Amino acid sequence: MRVGIVVGGSSGIGQATAVQLARRGVGVIVTYSGNPSGARDTVALVEKEGGTAVAFRLDVGRTEEFPAFREQVAAALRDNWQRDSFDYLVNSAGFGGMAMFADVTEELFDRFLRVLLKGPYFLTQALLPLLTDGGAIVNVSSNSALPSGAADAGYTAYAAMKGGLNVWTRVLAKELAVRGIRVNAVSPGPTRTRLADADGVVGFDAYPEMIPxxxxxxxxxxxxxxxxxxxxxxxLLGDESRWITAQNVEVSGGFGL
Incomplete structure (x- = not known):
């Protein structure tokens, strides 16, 4: 059985990805930070599909937690799937929000940096020895960082980090190609998720008037x-995309066309 790790799998895109993997017969390790009940829901949804999942707490903005997490992953692979490696990594943890350029503090900038760029970068580095040759990585970016995306005011810090994630994705694909590991990104447009913004306000539940x-x-x-x-x-993780690497796929339904 193949196994995937979904970082940020307690709600939204990460939770949906975990369930979709389970439907393909893939075992799932999910992480959560501030939403343990959501992680339990994800495990239950995976099990409802006949799959196996485990959930671990991880703050992707704290790199000092990564070595212990890697050991948890190694133990879970042995205990649940009798394996010493995994096949797929999805970096989907994050938070949204906006702040006008003049109002961006170093604290907010550094939080965006830790969670959206530094965290995925060094977590992937920590987990790389456990990722099987021929595996695949998908990083969740944003269409706000695409040249074709809308340059909305208030997203200078957020989009800058996602832009860095896009460049890292492309160069990492080159480096890991020697092991047959593919690296791609997806760039969602507006999506109905639970993702909290910098002030802790929850997405479209707080702003329903924005949906239409x-x-x-x-x-x-x-x-x-x-x-x-x-x-x-x-x-993108699956074998049908075996000849796709170093790409950033916009998944927005044609937002802004």
């Missing part, structure tokens, strides 16, 4: 759902 506005700006006429993005991630 964003749907009106999307070619396919609705807001994106986590399953829309999860399906794209799992497709």
């Amino acid at each position: 506005i964003l749907a009106g700006q999307t070619a396919l006429g609705r807001l994106g759902e986590p399953d829309d993005v999860g399906a794209a991630i799992v497709a």
Whole structure:
């Protein structure tokens, strides 16, 4: 059985990805930070699909936690799947939010940096010895960092980190190609997730009036759902995408067209 790690799998895109993997017969390790009940829900949803999942707490913004997490992963692989390696890594943990350039503090900038760029970078480095040759990595970016994306005011810090994630994805794909490991990114548009912003306000539950506005700006006429993005991630991980690497796929339903 193949095994995947979904970082940030307690809700939204990460949770949808874990369930989609389970439907393909893949065992799942998910991480959570401040949402343990959501992680339990993810495990239950995976088990409902007939799969096996375990959940571990991990703050992706704290690199000092990574060595212990790697040991947890190694033990879970042995105990649950009788393996010493895993096949897929999805870096989907994060937080959103906006702040006008003049209002961005060093504290907020550093938080974006730790969670959205430094964390995925060094967590992937820590887990790389356990990732099997021929495996695959997908990083969750944002269409706000694409040249074709909308340059909305208030996203200078957030988009800068996602832009760095995009460049890292491409160069890492070159480095890991010698092991047959593919590295890609997906860039969602507006998606109905639980993702909290920098002030702890929860996404579209707090701003329902934005849903019809964003749907009106999307070619396919609705807001994106986590399953829309999860399906794209799992497709990139799978064998049908074996000849795709170093790519960034926008998954937005044509937002801004």
